Amino acid sequence: MATTLATAADSAVQAATSAARIEHVTKSFATPAGSQIVLDDISLDVAPGEFVTLLGASGCGKSTLLNLVAGLDHPTSGSIATDGRPALMFQEHALFPWLTAGKNIELALKLRGVPRRDRRERAEELLELVRLRGAYGKRVHELSGGMRQRVAMARALAQDARLLLMDEPFAALDAITRDVLHGELTRIWRETNLSVLFVTHNVREAVRLAERVVLLSSRPGRVAREWRVGIPQPRRIEDADVAELSLEITDQLRGEIRRHGKD
Amino acid sequence: MARTEPTAAAAPEPAAKDDLEDLEAGLDALDTVPTGGGTPWHRTLVQKVLPPLAAVVVVVLGWQALITFGVVDDPAKLPSPSDVWDQVRTAWLQGTLFGYIWTSLSRGLLGFLLALAIGTPLGLLVARVKFVRAAIGPVLSGLQSLPSVAWVPPAVLWLGLDNSMMYAVILLGAVPSVANGLVSGVDQVPPLFLRAGRTLGATGLRGLRHVVLPAALPGYLAGLKQGWAFSWRSLMAAEIIASSPDLGVGLGQLLENGRNASSMPMVFLAILLILIVGIVIDLLIFSPLERRVLRGRGLIARS
Numbered sequence: 001m002a003t004t005l006a007t008a009a010d011s012a013v014q015a016a017t018s019a020a021r022i023e024h025v026t027k028s029f030a031t032p033a034g035s036q037i038v039l040d041d042i043s044l045d046v047a048p049g050e051f052v053t054l055l056g057a058s059g060c061g062k063s064t065l066l067n068l069v070a071g072l073d074h075p076t077s078g079s080i081a082t083d084g085r086p087a088l089m090f091q092e093h094a095l096f097p098w099l100t101a102g103k104n105i106e107l108a109l110k111l112r113g114v115p116r117r118d119r120r121e122r123a124e125e126l127l128e129l130v131r132l133r134g135a136y137g138k139r140v141h142e143l144s145g146g147m148r149q150r151v152a153m154a155r156a157l158a159q160d161a162r163l164l165l166m167d168e169p170f171a172a173l174d175a176i177t178r179d180v181l182h183g184e185l186t187r188i189w190r191e192t193n194l195s196v197l198f199v200t201h202n203v204r205e206a207v208r209l210a211e212r213v214v215l216l217s218s219r220p221g222r223v224a225r226e227w228r229v230g231i232p233q234p235r236r237i238e239d240a241d242v243a244e245l246s247l248e249i250t251d252q253l254r255g256e257i258r259r260h261g262k263d
Numbered sequence: 264m265a266r267t268e269p270t271a272a273a274a275p276e277p278a279a280k281d282d283l284e285d286l287e288a289g290l291d292a293l294d295t296v297p298t299g300g301g302t303p304w305h306r307t308l309v310q311k312v313l314p315p316l317a318a319v320v321v322v323v324l325g326w327q328a329l330i331t332f333g334v335v336d337d338p339a340k341l342p343s344p345s346d347v348w349d350q351v352r353t354a355w356l357q358g359t360l361f362g363y364i365w366t367s368l369s370r371g372l373l374g375f376l377l378a379l380a381i382g383t384p385l386g387l388l389v390a391r392v393k394f395v396r397a398a399i400g401p402v403l404s405g406l407q408s409l410p411s412v413a414w415v416p417p418a419v420l421w422l423g424l425d426n427s428m429m430y431a432v433i434l435l436g437a438v439p440s441v442a443n444g445l446v447s448g449v450d451q452v453p454p455l456f457l458r459a460g461r462t463l464g465a466t467g468l469r470g471l472r473h474v475v476l477p478a479a480l481p482g483y484l485a486g487l488k489q490g491w492a493f494s495w496r497s498l499m500a501a502e503i504i505a506s507s508p509d510l511g512v513g514l515g516q517l518l519e520n521g522r523n524a525s526s527m528p529m530v531f532l533a534i535l536l537i538l539i540v541g542i543v544i545d546l547l548i549f550s551p552l553e554r555r556v557l558r559g560r561g562l563i564a565r566s
Contacts, residue, residue, distance in 0.1 A: 070462055087462065094459035097560040098477045107473060111464040131287055141561020144294030159463065177290060183283045 019163040019195030020046040020069055020086070025078035027064055038064050040220035041078070046163065046195050048083070053198045053206035053213050055249065057257050061221030062199040066167050069197065083195075086163040087156035091171050093148035095140045101151045102127065102136035108158035126154040129188060146177035150184065157192065166198040170205070179237060182208055186233055203246045203253065208237045213249060217256045224256055342528040347535070350528040359512075363533075367498060367513035368540055370426065374433030375494040381434065382441025382490065386483075389442060390449035391471075400446070403439050411436030411497035415504045424507035429498060436497030437490040444486010448479030480556055488549040495541050514540070 027039040038061040046052050054062045067073045068080055070088045095104050105123040114122060127135055130150040140148060149169060156164055170178040186209065189196055200206050206213045210229055217224040227249060231241040302310075323344055328334075335341040354360040389396050389403060414435045422428040452475055460466075460474035502515020510516065514537045521529030557563045 072458060072461060085462075085464070088459075090455065090459065092455055094455050096456065096459075096474070096477065097562075098480065098556075107465075108463050111469065111473070131284060132291075139559060139561060142295075144291065146294065147291055155463075177294075180283060180287050180290060184287070187283070 017047075018045045018081075019048050019050065019083045020044075020197060021079075021081045022065075022069065023079045023081075025065070025068065025075045025080060027061065027068060027073075028076050037220040039068075039075075040222050042216075042221065042223055044214060044223065046197055048162065048195055049193050051189055051196045051198070051209060051211045053200055053210040054216060055200060055203060055206045055213055055253070056216035056221065057201060057218050057253065060216040060218040062201075062216055063167055065216075065221065066165050066197070066199050069163075070165050083162045085159070085161060086165050086197075087159040087161040088165045089149075089152055089156050089167065089169045091168045093140070093145075093152040095148060095152055095155065097140045099140075100136065101132070101138045101140065101143065104140070104151060105155050105158045108155045112159055122158070123154075126158055127151070129157065129191075130154045130184065144177075145173050146181060149173065149181060153185070153188070157188070157194075161194075163195045163197065166196065168200055169198075171200070171202070178205075182237065183234065185209065186235075190233065203250050204237050204242065207231075207242045207246045207249065208235055215249060215252060215256070218260065225252060339525065339527055342531055346528040347531045350526075350532045354532065363512055363514055363517050364536060364540060366511045367502065367515065367537075368544075370429055370513065371433070371495050371498045371540075372544075374430050374498060375437060375491055377430060378434050378437035378441055378490055378494060379487070382438040382486075383445060383483075385438065386442035386445030386486075387449075390446045390479075396446075403446075404443055406435075406439040407443060407493075410500075411493065412500035412504070414497070415501050418501070419505050424505055425509060428505060429501050429510075432497045432501040433494045437494040440490040440493050441486050444489065445479060445483045448482020448486070449475060451482055452478040481553075481560075481562070484549070484553045484556060488545065488553065491544060491549060492541065495537075495544075499537055 022042055022044040025039055025042045026037065028035045028037045030036075042065060044052075054065065056062050064073070066088070068075050069082060070086055071082075072088075095101070096107070099107060102120075102123045105126055106119040109119045109122055110116075124133075124136060127133060130153055132147060132150055132154070135143065135147065135151065140151075143151065152169070170181050173181065182205070185196075188194075196209075198206075198209060207229055213227045213229060215224045215226070216222065227245065229245065231239065231245070235242055326341075327344055329341065330343045338346065351360065354363070385403075389400050411432055414432050418428045418431045418435075422431055456474055456478050457470070460470050465473045498513075499515045499518075502510075502513045503519050506516055506519055512520070514533055518530055518533035518537070521527070521533055554563065
């Protein structure tokens with residue numbers, strides 16, 4: 001793919017061992033004040049089937065990194081190799097309002113080359129997977145926020161990608177709905193053997209979901225620290241283990257933020 | 264339904280899962296706003312049909328009052344409603360009423376369809392090709408403010424007094440509206456849709472067909488609506504100014520004939536018909552189309 005600076009043969013070899021391999025990626029943007037480095041020498045590996053959350057305060061470039069992995073933008077230097085084209089979910093559902101929920105999913109199937117006769121059935125299966133059996137003919141505006149994000153998840157899954165990128169997908173939802181969708185995402189992740197790279201600024205959410213939490217520092221974004229989360233799934237966001245680790249990570253995150261006040 | 268679960272923490276899993284499913288069903292039920300059925304016909308009558316009818320009645324009564332109370336006492340300046348009605352009846356009995364309307368309406372609609380066929384690809388080109396936009400974009404929006412009546416003299420000189428000159432004036436009036444509508448529709452497509460489309464693999468022509476064009480439809484329809492209004496106006500200007508026996512009598516010609524004959528009822532008849540045709544076409548074609556599209560996307564409430 002276009003973002004790969006490594007040769008095709010290299011990425012084929014890497015594909016077997018990781019869903020995404022980010023190597024020494026630097027990204028800078030031109031600003032009136034000169035070039036600003038957003039991401040500085042980031043290296044990160046997502047193993048097949050692994051759930052990784054990227055955590056950081058504003059300005060850590062986590063969304064930029066996700067765009068790079070998604071192939072929507074190119075790194076200034078370094079290389080990114082992914083196992084096929086990844087699927088991407090946004091904070092906004094980004095469903096097309098001129099299509100029904102079912103047809104949104106079918107469009108993803110169509111663009112992937114699934115033959116017409118199979119699309120309807122596959123779309124129904126995916127809606128079933130996100131527990132929205134009756135929503136096939138519903139227009140996007142007829143669905144609640146949580147239901148929209150689930151349709152968006154079904155549409156992302158329709159791409160049959162091996163890597164799912166999620167850019168704060170639950171940030172705009174109310175706490176109860178978000179909690180339920182955490183459970184859904186965990187269930188679907190375990191049922192589908194998907195790799196997930198999930199960006200958030202919510203520490204509890206990161207710990208609740210991930211096998212590995214990667215903390216990015218801000219301006220420029222660097223990998224500050226990583227934690228393996230050994231707490232068995234299904235977890236709840238209220239679990240004492242989750243709270244304990246969250247506290248530790250929050251302290252470190254606050255430390256990262258404080259550094260900027262001293263500059 | 265039975266699913267094979269990964270081994271970790273098998274014991275609490277089934278309970279937690281069912282719990283989640285129920286919780287989710289409850290949330291969905293709470294979050295879903297029940298959408299009512301259609302509006303009953305009598306409410307449509309009271310809310311949609313009655314107000315414009317009342318307005319028409321008030322205007323006609325006011326008009327009659329001006330004459331009854333002698334505010335305007337000169338029938339050559341202001342004919343009474345019944346004089347105009349007699350004019351309608353005469354034209355109807357002579358069988359010429361629909362002839363006037365059809366002469367203009369067929370020209371207007373055909374001209375509009377031509378404007379559609381030219382304005383749509385032109386708009387697409389301006390919206391998507393930077394060079395074309397820089398070259399003719401400003402001219403195209405500027406043309407919208409040029410009164411199309413200005414095109415009548417050159418069109419007559421170029422093409423002579425025939426139908427092709429009418430169509431030329433319609434096109435010069437309506438093509439910019441159609442093209443600009445599409446351009447602003449494309450410009451207003453939320454960038455999020457474009458990103459979502461790209462991650463789904465809709466790039467290039469597929470992106471245009473599956474994302475850009477459907478997303479631009481509301482703006483395009485607004486352009487069409489305005490394009491029709493401009494077509495109709497341009498045609499009337501052309502018909503009033505350019506008259507020839509070969510062209511037949513359309514509504515603009517009828518208006519001009521009324522002026523030449525100093526027949527105020529005929530002038531009023533022509534103006535009323537021009538107004539009514541314009542409104543009816545909008546009500547029958549463009550407004551329902553626009554409402555349907557906007558309602559389907561939840562951009563206006565169901566009414």
